[in-house]
Amino acid sequence: MSLSVRLKHHLPGIDLDLTFDAPQGVTVLFGRSGSGKTTVVNAVAGLLRPEAGRAVVDDWVLFDAETQHWLPPHKRRLGYIFQEGRLFPHLTVRQNLSYGRWFAPRGARQENPDRIIEMLGIGHLLSRRPTLLSGGEKQRVAIGRALLASPRLILADEPLAALDEARKAEILPYFERLRDEVSVPILYVTHSAAEVARLATSVVALQDGKVARHGLASDVLSDPSVAPAGVRAIGxxxxxxxxxxxxxxxxxxxxxxxxxxxxxxxxxxxxxxxxxxxxxxxxxxxxxxxxxxxxxxxxxxxxxxxxxxxxxxxxxxxxxxxxxxxxxxxxxxxxxxxxxxxxxxxxxxxxxxxxxxxxxxxx
Missing domain, CATH: 2.40.50.100 (RNA polymerase II/Efflux pump adaptor protein, barrel-sandwich hybrid domain)
Structure with missing residues (x-):
């Protein structure tokens, strides 16, 4: 699977005008705050209706401004991983995971829950409620819930930003497994060069709503003319x-x-x-x-x-x-x-x- 995005949209302080393709694996939207990363994700998710453009996952058209085709967010078959887990506090981990499966359409390819639980190492957490989980555990459950919704695309909007360094180190290997073992494209937002270097299959570096560079992590991070997250991100x-x-x-x-x-x-x-x-x-x-x-x-x-x-x-x-x-x-x-x-x-x-x-x- 692959995602193709073309967007034009005006917001106070920024004019978004960009085009990129996201192959299977992790495509990182990388740049400073205000560069347009979250705006792109919100447009793909259907939380923002852009003035012009098109987004399509293989033959699954999410929106096309020219033909006025617009899928509402709940029909886009997206898995969304937020900065915080946003789990239902009154449900157990097992019930939160089942909630994701409830949204999977009939006939869609279903992920094996046991495989996802094993991949994320959350089997011992199934009977707990979110209030008894650490930040890293909540994010692992949120990843599992997103996967079990049988998405065509996974969106991850700075999923490690709210975690301390120890919890980030705990979660990063799971995102690596997600990249290597799941067949759907992942659009991942961050301003951390370390996350880009570890996770990215490809990188879209954004500056002021435009694509400054698109390519491999090794090429983008080593280009001082781009420096999308500042000179300290160069390496x-x-x-x-x-x-x-x-x-x-x-x-x-x-x-x-x-x-x-x-x-x-x-x-x-x-x-x-x-x-x-x-x-x-x-x-x-x-x-x-x-x-x-x-x-x-x-x-x-x-x-x-x-x-x-x-x-x-x-x-x-x-x-x-x-x-x-x-x-x-x-x-x-x-x-x-x-x-x-x-x-x-x-x-x-x-x-x-x-x-x-x-x-x-x-x-």
Whole structure:
């Protein structure tokens, strides 16, 4: 299945004018607050009637302004996951899940409830009411309710925004399984670069109601000319493989033949992953570094140097592990004599690679 969206709509402070396709998997709408992310989701959901445009899931037309075709929200066969679980407090978890199935149309392909319950790890919660659940547990139940409605499309509007870091770390693997094991497209809204790097099959970067860039997470996050969520969101996304878990608490990764170390992760040796390296966590050297505590040093060549209006610059370095970005000052660029084609060394602190920046490779 795939979703195609074309929208034009005027709102105070923003003119929405965009087109994109969302394939099976997770398509992330990524950008700063006010860029139009939630407006797009509301239009697809039928909570907003746009002035012009069309949205279709395969041959299932949700709306077409030109032909005046408009499906009301309750007939669009959508699974909607909100920031908060929005579960019915008077119903048990089992009854909340059954409520989702109640909306599935006759003849629609039904998800196996036992499979969904196992996938989300909520079997031990079935007899509880929402008041006895943690924030992460509520979101898992909300995901299950959305899936059991047999949707043609899943909408997730910043589903982790209300959770603390521990609960986010708990939920992200379930969204990864959702991406890899469910056959319907997922339109996912966030302004978190870490969530984009871990989850996105494709990314639609929005700025002021327009598509600034559409493509793979590795391409969008590494493009400083886009920076849809600010310069701190810029970073590299590398494909790696778990090589070894060491007794001193470090995990060794194989990144294109280069070694990378990070604090121990709960992934099996041989497992393929993708990791995000924020640009501000990389320092550069024009000579092979010596006498440093950092374990991760990648040699490469400068590809591009992009300077902003302020004192900073983003340096793109091509290494055997992939393209790594470094956010440094223009003064440092000049002091090191960096230019396109120059050899340099990217130094990455081991502890700078956070658990939320490590996720399963997209199948």
């Amino acid at each position: 590299a996304v590398l494909q790696v493989r778990v090589k070894e878990h060491h007794s001193d608490g470090l995990t060794e990764l194989d990144a294109g033949g280069e070694r990378l170390f990070l604090p121990r992760i709960a992934h099996q040796v041989g497992e393929s992953l993708r990791i995000r390296i924020p640009a501000q966590e990389v320092i550069l050297s024009s000579q092979p570094p010596q006498g440093l505590s950092a374990l991760n040093v990648l040699s490469g060549q400068v590809e591009t140097i992009r300077s902003g209006d302020g004192p900073g610059a983003i340096v793109s370095v091509k290494t055997p592990a992939g393209v790594v970005l470094a956010r440094v000052t223009r003064r440092s660029v000049n002091a090191l004599g960096l230019q396109a084609g120059a050899t340099c060394y990217a130094v990455i602190k081991t502890v700078a690679l956070a658990p939320q920046d490590v996720g399963g490779r997209i199948l």
